Amino acid sequence: MTTSTNKANRAVWLRLLAGLTAFAIIVAACGDDDDDSADATTTTVDSMPEAPTSEADAETPDADAEMPDAESPMSERCGDPDRLGDSINFLNWADYIDEAVLEMFEEECGVSVTMDTHVANEEAIAKVDAGNSGYSLVIVTDYAVEIMSSQGLLQELDMGEIPNAANIDPNQMDPYYDPGNVYSLPYQYSTTGLAFDETAFSTPPTSYSAIFDENSHCGSSSLLEDQREVLGAALVYLGYDWNEVSQAAHDEALDLVLESRDCVTGFDSANYIGNLASGEVLVAQSWGFAAGIAYLDNPNIRYIIPEEGGTIWQDNFLIPADAPDPYTAHVLINYMLEPDIGALITEFTIGYTPNLTVPPLLSDGYYEVIAGAGLELTDDIRERLVWQVRSEEHSIFAETWSEVIAAG
């Protein structure tokens, strides 16, 4: 048959993979064993009480508080031992908690915490919406709470089980997305504005014009990869509301974004922090906490809320309606609202804490970053901040944004 040579021909490349690596499998078996033994050693290392924590937490009182707790059979911070589960699944933003907190909870209360991470609210919603996600505690941002509660994906919090809720700043309670805090309690909050390298500007920027119009640093500026933040900034720069949904306004905003596109290195929510630190990017639309992180590596980084305005956003604890262990989730929420634990968390995120008992416990290092990078949240700045709202009519943002994505 004529095809037989061709067949054999084709066959050879696949066989090649085989021939190349046939014996590797045998060696691979030994390699796996090595990995296992390595894992075994790490487990013992991990279970030692000195968990790696951020540099700043040495001053926090937990070092003193933890020891007696560990000796007593069960800390009073762990709720009712009869109702407390053995383990809990926790879905959090990636890189958004000091892992030491989870280890402390594990040690103090005997509940092992499995934390998975998401990189977008939409991902968290999809996971919970799929049903029986297995997560008893989820952290998402404001608008996602509203969407999830409106679709019956959440259960009401039992404030009786969360006495530490009394510690929360009233300013951060009763938000638009969850009036009366029926389903959610705040975890951390921050803002969105502009971060820039001070040494690159003779006069510090005060407006989005630094990116949209007079882009003096063409090729060294970046916008977030977020339809709401980018289009919102363009809308307020043009004099519209951040949550504007009219077609005309969106057409204008789209033109503006497309025009400034050439000067923007990228729409980037991940790499710009490192890029700010390394000087790759000199001015970037940025989340507040991220500017703080960049400041740690590059003390020339400054953060502002432009005169046109910026957003305030808040991440929240919630318990899915089909959570396997709501009680333990309540206990964990209450635990994370403890002053010392709250301090650990905020030292790590460099966000703002909604917990009024936390600020006195935060280290000088934290305040140095906040002051140095210009992250103080004064009343004056608060007036310029708006919340992002999401409902059906805001789908126009996605339509506009797909034009941005489609632009070559």
Add this chain to the structure above:
Amino acid sequence: MMAARAARAASGGSGTALRRSAAPLLAPGLLWISVVYVIPGALILVYSFLTPKLGGGVVWQATLDSWEEIVARGRRSDAGWGTVGAAALRGIATAAVAAVPTVAAARYLGRRISRGLGFAALLGALAAVNHLASAYNNYTAVFARSVVWSLWATVVCICLALPLAVFISSRSSPVTKNALLIAVMVSFWTSMLVRTYAIRFLLANTGPLNNLIEALGLDRVVFLNTRFAVILGLVYTALPFMILPLYAATERVERAQMEAARDLGARPPQVFADVFVPMVRPGLTVGVVMVFVLSVSQYLVPTLLGGGKTNMIANLLELQFGEAFNWPLGAAVAALFSVVTFAGLYLTVGRRDQEELL
């Protein structure tokens, strides 16, 4: 051996026995793949006719909105005959420019001029279609771009893999050959995500490559988040899938035939085009299909190296299934994308080559 098998299949009794015994071997694997690919694929098709739900997912209420959205002319598209004219002009211009090298190549390789012209016309048609698609609406634009970039990646992969394949297969020691092939495989074994991140660093404005360029007294070049970076990433990811089949094919090239052609007076380019290429064609086909398919649906490469500015079809899909909360639209794009890719492969890869692939 084929004849023996055919005879066996034809002879009634054993043929039925064989037919019966295929099922238990076939069923588990086929069922598994069907459950994971065919059924969810069908589900996606169903979703494309449903109503989007805020927060993702669907409301089970039939509508044609998603398909209308895809078919409708884009909000900002250039309307009318102007675009068609521009596309035609662009096609003609491309064909004219391309004709110079293709005709020259045809002459050089001793082929008919019409073949060179035909190839130039094909490129022109591609350019025209690309222009139309880019102007029509977002989906066709991104789709056309993904196809064009993947074609570029495929061409670059061929150019890189061919010399390497020849180089490896011309080593005399089998151990050297294996070592060289293993060197291809080993880099393939470290996480693609981490390697792509390393490429980001290399291409950055303040990265080593640009430092080198500056040290040479030239201006820094923006590599990152451009189509150059994305195509480079596509090539980097898919290159082993071109090298392996091409190597396997070159390994079987009968050098004696090439020598004979040369002794009979064929010039090297002719030997290449008339003797070498036909012999490596099966491997080339496999490589082209693999590289193209891997590239056209890439998500990580445009995400990491395109920086949100140079997106491909997978990014558009991700937007619909993510931030946009429009699963039906995403499903429609996905369905259309799959159908067009399958149809394209089916039509462009000839019958004989299909048998190679499957």
Add this chain to the structure above:
Amino acid sequence: MIRRRPSRRFANLAIGSASVLVYVFFYVPVAVLVLFSFNQARTGGRWGGFTTEWYSALFDNDRLITAAQNSLLIAVVATAVAVVLGTMLSLAIDRRTFRGRTAAQQVVYLPVIAPEIVTGVALLAFFSLTLGRLNDLLGRGAQDALRMGRPTIIIAHVAFCTAFVALVVRSSLRTLDPSLEEAAQDLGANAWTTFWRVTLPSIMPGVLGGALLAFTLSLDNFVITFFVSGPGATTLPIEVFGQLRRTISPEVNAISTLIFGASTLLLVGALVVQSTVSRQRSQRIRPLSRQPRNRAAQARATQATHTQLEGQP
């Protein structure tokens, strides 16, 4: 002859330098990540001095270790199942005739050409639907519900791994002369013995190669895994992708360097073993791999098969 030489040398030089370039292209990014794993500066871009602290930090990094364990476990299980299913599939397609063979082939090729992101999303929709129904059916509540996690990841990985194994094994089968198996059966071996003693040993390189490819693909898969994972089932690529939100941690470079080092050692070891073993083996197997064309050769092959059947324990 003499005239040809210069052009030839030039061609060889061009081919050689192009090849070197390809290897440089492959290895520069790898070199960067290895270098960074020893870099004291936490954020990339500048060299802060040599350190091995990221390696010791890696062993304290529970999340990375767990993710690596998950990845390994999933890859091992998926590969094991896929090797069996894929080999069976390829045997059926290559050694049997049945109606709908072309259709079956096309289904097998589906995972190779289906865009990953479509598969991922489709699977999320599919699993959430079926698991929901299944939980209703079994009367399982929030506590003990069936949910996405390692099993769903494995189910997805097995599917595409099976396809790749089937393709690789099939190519091995195609070069194996069926008359060998026929000869074995003529000598009284039943189908199972024939497979175990004749077919499998001959296609073993294909099976192992398929397994290796499947293992690699499973270990490196991001897009599909991302959509079908659940609580506690974070794999290495997903963990790394999450870290990209800040800057990739040096521990990631450290673990990648370890994986790179291990696989290099593995493959170099395999190369050494192969170069010694294949020398011995080639002497033993050569009569088999030639395709017999006449009766005498056929008889020889039968004889060889016979010896092999007897000879192998």
